[in-house]
Amino acid sequence: MSRRSAPIAEKLADLIGQQIANGIYQPGDKLPSLRELAQLHRYAKNTVVSAFDLLVSRGMVEPRRGSGFYVSPQVRKAKPVDEDNGQLVRAMDTVWLAREQLIRQPEVAAVGDGFPPIEWLADMRMDRYHQKVVRTGLGSLFRYGNRFGYAPLRDSLVRKLGVLGLSVTQNQLLLTQGANDALDLVIRYFVPPGATVLVDEPGYYLLFGKLKLAGARVIGVPRLADGPDLAALESILETERPRLFFTQSLAHNPTGSDLSLHKAYRLLQLAEKHNLLLVEDDPFADFKPTSAVRLSMLDQLERTIYIGSFSKSFSAALRVGYVACSAALASDLADLKTLIHVSGSEYCERMVDVMLREGRYERHLVKLRQKLGAATTQAQQWLDEQGCTVFARSAQTLYLWVRFPGVEDSLEWAQALLAHGVKMAPGRIFHLDSAAPSPWSRCNVAAMLDPRFQIAVKSQLALRKNLPPTAVDGKNSRLNVLGSESKSVLGDVLKNAQGKGLLSNPT
Numbered sequence: 001m002s003r004r005s006a007p008i009a010e011k012l013a014d015l016i017g018q019q020i021a022n023g024i025y026q027p028g029d030k031l032p033s034l035r036e037l038a039q040l041h042r043y044a045k046n047t048v049v050s051a052f053d054l055l056v057s058r059g060m061v062e063p064r065r066g067s068g069f070y071v072s073p074q075v076r077k078a079k080p081v082d083e084d085n086g087q088l089v090r091a092m093d094t095v096w097l098a099r100e101q102l103i104r105q106p107e108v109a110a111v112g113d114g115f116p117p118i119e120w121l122a123d124m125r126m127d128r129y130h131q132k133v134v135r136t137g138l139g140s141l142f143r144y145g146n147r148f149g150y151a152p153l154r155d156s157l158v159r160k161l162g163v164l165g166l167s168v169t170q171n172q173l174l175l176t177q178g179a180n181d182a183l184d185l186v187i188r189y190f191v192p193p194g195a196t197v198l199v200d201e202p203g204y205y206l207l208f209g210k211l212k213l214a215g216a217r218v219i220g221v222p223r224l225a226d227g228p229d230l231a232a233l234e235s236i237l238e239t240e241r242p243r244l245f246f247t248q249s250l251a252h253n254p255t256g257s258d259l260s261l262h263k264a265y266r267l268l269q270l271a272e273k274h275n276l277l278l279v280e281d282d283p284f285a286d287f288k289p290t291s292a293v294r295l296s297m298l299d300q301l302e303r304t305i306y307i308g309s310f311s312k313s314f315s316a317a318l319r320v321g322y323v324a325c326s327a328a329l330a331s332d333l334a335d336l337k338t339l340i341h342v343s344g345s346e347y348c349e350r351m352v353d354v355m356l357r358e359g360r361y362e363r364h365l366v367k368l369r370q371k372l373g374a375a376t377t378q379a380q381q382w383l384d385e386q387g388c389t390v391f392a393r394s395a396q397t398l399y400l401w402v403r404f405p406g407v408e409d410s411l412e413w414a415q416a417l418l419a420h421g422v423k424m425a426p427g428r429i430f431h432l433d434s435a436a437p438s439p440w441s442r443c444n445v446a447a448m449l450d451p452r453f454q455i456a457v458k459s460q461l462a463l464r465k466n467l468p469p470t471a472v473d474g475k476n477s478r479l480n481v482l483g484s485e486s487k488s489v490l491g492d493v494l495k496n497a498q499g500k501g502l503l504s505n506p507t
Contacts, residue, residue, distance in 0.1 A: 009050035031069045109452040112425030123364040133350045147334040149175025150349035156356045165297040171327045179309035179321040198245040202430035225392040227259035237274040251284035254430045254442035255401040257392035271303045278304045286313035320352045372396040379445040409437040420456045
């Protein structure tokens with residue numbers, strides 16, 4: 001090694017060594033070739049060779065003849081960065097739940113999850129469509145797309161919304177990067193700082209965050225089992241004179257409730273009387289029958305803006321949503337979108353269009369609704385058996401708003417279950433005042449069928465009632481048919497209880 005190249009080689013060796021220490025390269029991983037590193041860093045090949053010699057001498061890298069350099073198996077595997085340090089004891093707030101949606105933890109029963117099980121979406125696997133997307137868009141995929149979004153997909157949406165009863169033209173549709181992006185565009189356009197805006201309460205926690213970030217004055221309209229509390233809404237309209245009301249008609253997040261027909265008509269009458277614009281967020285459109293009550297279908301976008309998405313029924317990785325509104329507003333929102341994003345993702349938009357046109361979509365929806373209906377029924381039956389209160393009952397909904405027996409603060413309940421591998425979504429997250437205790441929890445119907453959740457809940461309820469452990473299931477023989485993983489969770493729960501003196505003989 002020459003004296004001139006030594007400092008550079010050491011610097012490169014230190015850089016690669018730090019990457020190994022940080023887990024970017026794991027034990028056994030092949031490192032980039034000498035030629036690749038030389039070209040990447042514009043170093044002489046001899047400098048890169050010297051850097052690898054240093055890494056070998058440090059025991060971090062080992063050469064394999066004819067193959068290259070690999071991270072030594074003796075290097076200690078880096079621990080994953082704990083992005084949520086102190087998770088078991090920290091407060092669960094809006095940002096916490098938003099982060100949790102981005103984390104996949106197979107060892108945790110994610111009852112607070114916002115998505116259907118991955119296996120429910122397997123019919124619409126993206127790998128089946130990738131080649132067709134690339135073949136049909138080879139030229140335009142290297143450019144920015146249309147400011148309104150991919151035209152053929154907007155044509156597909158015209159037909160899709162027509163089936164739901166909403167008559168629109170292509171120039172009334174704007175494609176966005178998911179429903180959240182659509183909400184953000186509407187907020188940026190309509191809501192100046194200090195403006196009064198209405199939301200469902202409880203309601204969508206990320207919407208609350210967006211409105212607060214915009215400096216809006218946000219007022220909650222109590223949500224009932226059949227839609228907004230119209231008496232409360234009318235009182236607010238008469239005193240506050242808001243411009244917008246963000247609401248979910250169907251499969252409401254978090255309560256799972258649906259808007260009734262008579263309440264929908266009355267809500268539109270109030271909007272007309274008080275010059276109120278209704279922003280209808282419908283991310284679960286594919287989960288509901290086409291005949292379900294939607295404000296935008298009754299109103300035909302006179303006083304409504306309709307927002308949809310494919311995240312729940314196709315894939316959250318496909319950030320494709322849309323806004324249906326008047327043509328003039330769609331054009332203004334498209335200009336705003338250009339200022340913020342320049343363009344949308346035409347690759348993702350082309351992917352969704354191919355998926356809609358390939359013939360699997362309708363069959364996928366039938367299966368999806370069947371699975372959701374079965375899970376909803378089973379979850380509601382199980383909750384009834386435990387003496388839980390279900391806020392609103394539906395034939396098919398991804399969420400149920402649940403109050404567990406004896407639970408006054410669902411945050412404390414969530415922390416107790418989290419200690420045993422069950423992740424909940426406590427109700428206070430879905431209120432404007434997230435510091436106020438709530439006895440309610442948002443529960444994913446599919447995740448509630450997980451034995452880990454059911455065992456943990458029964459055990460915790462037994463502890464609160466100070467019942468003997470055999471009462472957890474009513475009979476000992478039930479434990480024999482549970483999987484080993486479920487038994488382990490139950491064992492941990494009961495051992496913990498015994499250590500606290502609450503149970504005398506965990507079995």
